[in-house]
Amino acid sequence: DAGVTQSPTHxxxxxxxxxxxRCSPKSGHDTVSWYQQALGQGPxxxxxxxxxxxxxxxNFPDRFSGHQFPNYSSELNVNALxxxxxxxxxxxxxxxxxxxxxxxxxxxxxxxxxxxx
Amino acid sequence: xxxxxxxxxxxxLSEEAFxxxxxxxxxxGYPSLFWYVQYPGEGLQxxxxxxxxxxxxxxKGFEATYRxxxxxxxxxxxxxxxxxxxxxxxxxxxxxxxxxxxGSGTKLNVKP
Numbered sequence: 001d002a003g004v005t006q007s008p009t010h011x012x013x014x015x016x017x018x019x020x021x022r023c024s025p026k027s028g029h030d031t032v033s034w035y036q037q038a039l040g041q042g043p044x045x046x047x048x049x050x051x052x053x054x055x056x057x058x059n060f061p062d063r064f065s066g067h068q069f070p071n072y073s074s075e076l077n078v079n080a081l082x083x084x085x086x087x088x089x090x091x092x093x094x095x096x097x098x099x100x101x102x103x104x105x106x107x108x109x110x111x112x113x114x115x116x117x
Numbered sequence: 118x119x120x121x122x123x124x125x126x127x128x129x130l131s132e133e134a135f136x137x138x139x140x141x142x143x144x145x146g147y148p149s150l151f152w153y154v155q156y157p158g159e160g161l162q163x164x165x166x167x168x169x170x171x172x173x174x175x176x177k178g179f180e181a182t183y184r185x186x187x188x189x190x191x192x193x194x195x196x197x198x199x200x201x202x203x204x205x206x207x208x209x210x211x212x213x214x215x216x217x218x219x220g221s222g223t224k225l226n227v228k229p
Binding site for chain 1: 121151153158159160161162163166206208215216217218219220221222
């Protein structure tokens with residue numbers, strides 16, 4: 001059973017360019033969340049997609065946008081790249097509804113490391 | 118608001134030593150609490166979780182108890198191994214919200 005897969009694993013861009021990162025969720029999961037992890041820091045929530053709509057958003061500018069497809073896979077797009085966007089971008093999948101006794105658990109991919117020069 | 122504070126690392130221990138990594142939180146409502154581990158070059162893996170006060174999560178010899186009175190969720194292991202060297206993240210999610218708040222991580226180095 002494949003877990004969460006992300007592509008590409010590494011990429012280098014220059015300031016002002018645009019980037020698209022891709023994510024396939026774990027089988028059976030319907031919700032995809034994106035996190036940004038700067039070097040030496042914990043992951044920061046960017047947004048979450050469920051039923052092809054953005055459901056929640058963290059404190060990130062509109063340059064960050066996303067999409068979820070009918071097969072639950074997702075893309076993260078970042079426009080007008082800044083040096084500060086250099087980070088590991090993590091995709092995490094989960095089930096939307098886990099019942100009263102459960103706690104939602106995120107399953108993470110290995111990430112896409114973006115370097116902006 | 119919601120936030121997680123972890124002890125700063127790195128933490129360096131000898132093999133078979135006792136491990137404690139402190140984690141405290143602030144949250145609205147009654148969150149679920151988690152420990153995730155990140156090995157070099159990899160994403161985060163769930164280590165253990167607790168969904169309500171006084172619950173104890175455990176996995177692979179690691180334990181953490183949800184303490185509502187002290188708003189803490191400290192990670193412990195009785196005897197660490199070299200293979201436990203990694204970065205450990207404490208996290209919370211408000212019930213049913215799916216959005217996770219992570220601490221800044223604590224790097225653990227275990228020497229043979």
